[in-house]
Amino acid sequence: MSYNKTASITAETINPRVKTFNYEPCGEIARHAELLQEELNKNPGSRPFQEIIYCNLGNPQALGQRPITFFREVLSLCDNPALLHRDEARMLFSQCAIKRAWKIVDAMPGRDSGPYTPSQGIKSLRESVADGIAGRDGYPSRPEDIFLTDGASSAINLTMQILIRSEEDAILCPLPEYPLYSGSILLHGGTMVPYNLSEAGDWGLEIFEVKRCLEDARISGLTVRAMVVINPGNPTGQVLSVTNQEEIVEFCRKEGLVILADEVYQDNVYVEDKKFNSFKKVARSLGYNEDDISIVSYHSVSMGYYGECGRRGGYMEICGFGEDVIGEMCKVASGTLCPNIGGQILTSLVMDTPKIGDDCFEKFLAEKESIHSSLVKRAKTLEKAFSNLEGVTCNRIEGAIYLFPRIHLPTAAIKAAKTEGVSPDIFYACRLLNDAGIAVVPGSGFHQVSGRNRAAGTYHIRCTILPGEDKIKMMIARLRAFHESFMNEFRDRN
Numbered sequence: 001m002s003y004n005k006t007a008s009i010t011a012e013t014i015n016p017r018v019k020t021f022n023y024e025p026c027g028e029i030a031r032h033a034e035l036l037q038e039e040l041n042k043n044p045g046s047r048p049f050q051e052i053i054y055c056n057l058g059n060p061q062a063l064g065q066r067p068i069t070f071f072r073e074v075l076s077l078c079d080n081p082a083l084l085h086r087d088e089a090r091m092l093f094s095q096c097a098i099k100r101a102w103k104i105v106d107a108m109p110g111r112d113s114g115p116y117t118p119s120q121g122i123k124s125l126r127e128s129v130a131d132g133i134a135g136r137d138g139y140p141s142r143p144e145d146i147f148l149t150d151g152a153s154s155a156i157n158l159t160m161q162i163l164i165r166s167e168e169d170a171i172l173c174p175l176p177e178y179p180l181y182s183g184s185i186l187l188h189g190g191t192m193v194p195y196n197l198s199e200a201g202d203w204g205l206e207i208f209e210v211k212r213c214l215e216d217a218r219i220s221g222l223t224v225r226a227m228v229v230i231n232p233g234n235p236t237g238q239v240l241s242v243t244n245q246e247e248i249v250e251f252c253r254k255e256g257l258v259i260l261a262d263e264v265y266q267d268n269v270y271v272e273d274k275k276f277n278s279f280k281k282v283a284r285s286l287g288y289n290e291d292d293i294s295i296v297s298y299h300s301v302s303m304g305y306y307g308e309c310g311r312r313g314g315y316m317e318i319c320g321f322g323e324d325v326i327g328e329m330c331k332v333a334s335g336t337l338c339p340n341i342g343g344q345i346l347t348s349l350v351m352d353t354p355k356i357g358d359d360c361f362e363k364f365l366a367e368k369e370s371i372h373s374s375l376v377k378r379a380k381t382l383e384k385a386f387s388n389l390e391g392v393t394c395n396r397i398e399g400a401i402y403l404f405p406r407i408h409l410p411t412a413a414i415k416a417a418k419t420e421g422v423s424p425d426i427f428y429a430c431r432l433l434n435d436a437g438i439a440v441v442p443g444s445g446f447h448q449v450s451g452r453n454r455a456a457g458t459y460h461i462r463c464t465i466l467p468g469e470d471k472i473k474m475m476i477a478r479l480r481a482f483h484e485s486f487m488n489e490f491r492d493r494n
Helices: 015-019 028-043 068-080 081-085 095-107 123-137 151-163 177-187 208-219 244-257 277-285 322-337 341-351 361-387 412-420 424-436 469-491
Strands: 146-149 169-175 191-196 223-230 259-264 295-299 314-317 406-408 458-464
Touching: 015 081, 015 095, 015 177, 015 277, 028 341, 028 424, 068 081, 081 095, 095 123, 123 146, 123 314, 123 341, 123 424, 146 151, 146 341, 151 208, 151 223, 151 259, 151 295, 151 314, 151 322, 151 424, 169 177, 169 208, 191 208, 191 223, 208 341, 244 259, 244 277, 259 277, 259 469, 277 295, 295 341, 314 341, 341 406, 361 469, 406 424, 412 424, 412 469, 424 458, 424 469
Parallel strands: 169 191, 169 223, 223 259, 259 295
Antiparallel strands: 146 314, 295 314, 406 458
8 A cells, every 4th residue: 555655734735825924023023033032041142232122012011011900819819719708818909809809700600710601701791891881982882792802813803704705805904004904804815905094194094095095996896895993003103083083984984884993002092182082982973873884893901001912802892783793703703612711801800990989999090000101201212212313203102002113224225135135124123133132023014115105215113112111221222323333334335
């Protein structure tokens, strides 16, 4: 008997969509940064720096942000419900944490954090989320419209599974874009239709540009089903004005598009002249209800003052979908059985925080405000540092946790990048990592292209504001020295 000795699975035989998929924040530069850190751990002094400063990912607690005590106390009690029966608990935990934990434990299947839950999430936790949304927006929210999810990412993937039927179905996405969207659209067999944000307009959204892209897509035979809006923006850091949001609502209502509202940075707003408003709130304030427009909004426990990325908690609220569609979404969600219960609990806590009169309120508020004020300070410090570099301009960071500075590179640097077979922004980011130990994400990782949204000879990088204040100072010193050396090196070659 003969056997086929050829490998059944190779890089050539896997799903070609997987090979095309790319997520640059965790891409080649991030992997190289990890290797450099391993080298430094084994051979201290082998580089002109002692540690890598990771500015490529929004990973708050890995970069020094402390967790909120109330959240961790409730999580601990829910994972160890026997503690609720012990006298020592009243000495170790706040009364409001104990009270909240009792309420959650009573609602958990088997009164424990180990069992499966309903695929949409525990109902009482969805009720807490719905109440939090209603309190934030001033308009009702129903727990039946809430899906608790493993972070916003799984909610986005579930939405794409529902919306995309074939490659002829398209989703409007902003450029620069968060690559999860293009990746999810690709993996689910759809087509991304990009629309350009205006850097000259502080990365605002221009409706005439979106209309142009929609019309071009329809002429090419695509069925555009939805429009992604990221507010506050990633990677661009803008906060949309209410006027701009109203334009988007009116446009999507007229064109029959679902608004996919990425609102995970809603608690990261740093300027006094802007505030976060959900798209649902804007639509309701215009007098539109579920029969007029469909909106799916996403939120996560990963960012904001909470920063609990590894807990993988989040939700999506679905407005304007029929009960039959909700039923189909529940069916698809059941394929993963249920979202993790720790993430469900934490999501409910983020949307239902301690209130005035609770014994832990003052401590909670102090921790929250301390984190937020530090983020504001770091945002302004880094924005100023980048803006003071030769050939670099940096728009004001209004929200989220990233700067997206534009770098005008010398012609010789662009030629050197071409010689190495990489784009100039990747060339710059690699040199920044190797020479200064700073990991950032090249702008091309967000599909930043030349033309309408980038002047010739200019390139972008994305840099998080999350490193602690002491590391920010260290980073700025390294950045200044590197950038001056880099510009001098390639200026001399011209």
